Amino acid sequence: MSKPMALDALTTIDKETPALTLADKALQAIQTSIIKGELAPGSKINEQMLAQRYGISRGPTREALLTLERRRLIVRVPHVGARVAQLSIDELNDLYRLRSVLEGMACELAAQHITPTALIQLRRLMDSQEEALAQGDTYFQQDGDVDFHYRIIRASGSRHLQETLIGNLYHLLRMYRYQCTSEARPTKAIAEHRCIVEAIADGDGELASLLMRRHIEQGRRNTEKRLKALQEE
Numbered sequence: 001m002s003k004p005m006a007l008d009a010l011t012t013i014d015k016e017t018p019a020l021t022l023a024d025k026a027l028q029a030i031q032t033s034i035i036k037g038e039l040a041p042g043s044k045i046n047e048q049m050l051a052q053r054y055g056i057s058r059g060p061t062r063e064a065l066l067t068l069e070r071r072r073l074i075v076r077v078p079h080v081g082a083r084v085a086q087l088s089i090d091e092l093n094d095l096y097r098l099r100s101v102l103e104g105m106a107c108e109l110a111a112q113h114i115t116p117t118a119l120i121q122l123r124r125l126m127d128s129q130e131e132a133l134a135q136g137d138t139y140f141q142q143d144g145d146v147d148f149h150y151r152i153i154r155a156s157g158s159r160h161l162q163e164t165l166i167g168n169l170y171h172l173l174r175m176y177r178y179q180c181t182s183e184a185r186p187t188k189a190i191a192e193h194r195c196i197v198e199a200i201a202d203g204d205g206e207l208a209s210l211l212m213r214r215h216i217e218q219g220r221r222n223t224e225k226r227l228k229a230l231q232e233e
Helices: 022-036 047-054 058-070 089-113 116-134 148-155 159-180 185-201 205-232
Strands: 074-077 081-084
Touching (some): 022 058, 022 159, 058 074, 089 159, 089 205, 116 148, 116 185, 148 159, 148 185, 159 205, 185 205
């Protein structure tokens, strides 16, 4: 009997790599599968099956699932158990409203604190994303240091903003962005990114914040439209 497709899609853990614990590796693999939709929204999470998949004990698997629950990628339903978070219009709007305020603030701070080196790296990131897009790649599927928004948040220098946006909301936002962004959006988004970067480079935090909030609102509308279409299929 073959394994379910969702589990087959998960990355196999290399237990010989010393940099990460088994729980960290399980976390990365399961999280990526949730964000990409390989573990479908609303699907049941079976701890034992995941542990068997990775060939590790249930302890590290349970630890990874608890982290994913804190990141709101997994929810626990009474009398049902753990399930992958469902995409919803209400949550999308709540997330993007909060994101708009906080990332606008991050832009204001970045305009004050960004270093020349960080600014050069940000512009290089824009160049590489434009090149990738021209070759048919989709930059919005990237994360960490190759994600524009991640870089802006880091450039703000605010530990609390980083903890809130990167630690608590980032991965859930990536789930919406990955699964619900239209093909036309990345080209427009990169142009908007350029304007934000130039405002930051000019030290105009007010303009950078305004442009970021407009950019996020455009992203919200695009994502909401795509999510509604997916729900109607």
